[in-house]
Amino acid sequence: MPSRLALVRRPGPRLAEGLVTHLDRQPVDPALALHQWETYVQVLRDHGWRTTEVAPADDCPDAVFVEDTMVVFRNVALLARSGAESRRPELPAAREAAAALGCSLNAVRAPGTLDGGDVLKVGDTVYVGRGCRTNAEGVRQLRAAFEPLGARVVAVPHRRVLHLKSAVTALPDGTVIGYLPFVEDPSVFPQFRPVLEEAGAHVVLLGGDALLMAASAPRTARLFTRLGYRPVPVDISEFEKREGCVTCLSVRLRDLVEDPGRR
Numbered sequence: 001m002p003s004r005l006a007l008v009r010r011p012g013p014r015l016a017e018g019l020v021t022h023l024d025r026q027p028v029d030p031a032l033a034l035h036q037w038e039t040y041v042q043v044l045r046d047h048g049w050r051t052t053e054v055a056p057a058d059d060c061p062d063a064v065f066v067e068d069t070m071v072v073f074r075n076v077a078l079l080a081r082s083g084a085e086s087r088r089p090e091l092p093a094a095r096e097a098a099a100a101l102g103c104s105l106n107a108v109r110a111p112g113t114l115d116g117g118d119v120l121k122v123g124d125t126v127y128v129g130r131g132c133r134t135n136a137e138g139v140r141q142l143r144a145a146f147e148p149l150g151a152r153v154v155a156v157p158h159r160r161v162l163h164l165k166s167a168v169t170a171l172p173d174g175t176v177i178g179y180l181p182f183v184e185d186p187s188v189f190p191q192f193r194p195v196l197e198e199a200g201a202h203v204v205l206l207g208g209d210a211l212l213m214a215a216s217a218p219r220t221a222r223l224f225t226r227l228g229y230r231p232v233p234v235d236i237s238e239f240e241k242r243e244g245c246v247t248c249l250s251v252r253l254r255d256l257v258e259d260p261g262r263r
């Protein structure tokens with residue numbers, strides 16, 4: 001049976017040293033970060049997701065942003081190779097976790113680079129950002145991995161944000177939402193709706209009409225309510241200070257057909 005599984009990874013002791021590219025470095029409160037992370041995980045569970053913790057990588061400040069370690073399409077996990085070298089040691093335990101869930105494994109190989117945050121799936125369309133973390137060879141390898149499985153891969157160059165999903169994600173009906181100052185060419189997306197807050201561009205589809213989103217985008221939450229959705233705001237301020245958003249704190253596996261023997 002297809003099920004809702006999510007990989008998560010608790011924040012480590014070095015979170016404050018996490019990378020920042022487009023932001024000024026602000027102090028992070030580790031206790032608050034842990035509390036926010038626990039709340040985020042609880043929201044997933046409350047909406048029927050089974051969460052699996054990837055083993056901590058406490059030497060890796062950015063390990064909590066587990067989304068960047070892989071892209072899962074159908075039963076295949078394509079292990080990423082981050083454009084940020086300091087993030088590559090996050091991979092081994094993420095690989096083990098994906099294997100334990102029964103994913104078939106593939107991996108981006110040098111000279112390819114790819115961060116999971118650059119990949120937005122909308123149905124069978126896989127948008128892949130080509131930017132500071134994902135290079136053309138990474139895009140080529142993602143295409144080679146997923147097109148044979150039925151994906152339509154669309155490359156989206158970007159220069160203004162860390163990852164494609166820093167700028168755009170998608171609503172349950174497939175409408176791509178984005179904060180226009182960060183979206184270079186909205187015409188790439190067949191249906192596009194602008195939002196007025198940067199953090200409003202990020203949603204995790206919890207199932208049905210429920211949208212997990214950052215508490216820092218209240219005006220966008222009201223817009224989603226008017227559109228008939230049910231926003232579930234979570235405060236992720238400590239992760240936003242390290243350029244994270246709601247998507248990057250989990251890897252959602254929606255299409256995985258579980259082997260009951262592995263539970």
Ligand SMILES: NC(=O)NCCC[C@H](N)C(=O)O
Binds near residue numbers: 018021162
């Ligand atoms: N998918 C994501 O949005 N990941 C956020 C990663 C933030 C981390 N500080 C980084 O720069 O890699």
